[in-house]
Amino acid sequence: DGGITQSPKYLFRKEGQNVTLSCEQNLNHDAMYWYRQDPGQGLRLIYYSQIVNDFQKGDIAEGYSVSREKKESFPLTVTSAQKNPTAFYLCASSMTGTGYGYTFGSGTRLTVV
């Protein structure tokens, strides 16, 4: 079955360490997205990518980095520059053309101690 996979489900890191969250899709979708979710704050867009080797900053890109070397993969690195990295991170993908909507992964909960 086609879908979008985020791993790991739970991640613990020490403060000051970089950490990379994985997102893989086998839906042949062109566009991929990363969102951050904090209690009571809805979804906030971190980065998005429409095509391979190209990506754009979202609303809260500071302290994060991404790459898009393959169509299927869009990993997110949370760097030590991110002041408050503990959150729930959601990856999504879509076909070009907004009538299709997004398909979401099941999320990664990052806790920094």
Add this chain to the structure above:
Amino acid sequence: AQSVTQLGSHVSVSEGALVLLRCNYSSSVPPYLFWYVQYPNQGLQLLLKYTTGATLVKGINGFEAEFKKSETSFHLTKPSAHMSDAAEYFCAVSDEDSSYKLIFGSGTRLLVRP
């Protein structure tokens, strides 16, 4: 700027009662509209969407929504709430400046009382 407003961050209903979650949007062009549901510690799942055609859209789990252009609304309803409907619901609208991006509302948490 384009926006999506969900009235009420929390809505509480009794089991068996009508569910009404409100969504209003701003857009200068005919939008595509979506409702998503999120259960705790999970991703978002598409409930229903409006693209063109019939303005009353039926989705999964007995939910439906009606696109009202004159009111710029896309409210989500379900005639009879079930305990399993307790979740967070997000309304989204197509970004008129992009061919693929969505703009999400801030979410409404639905609580269902026994």
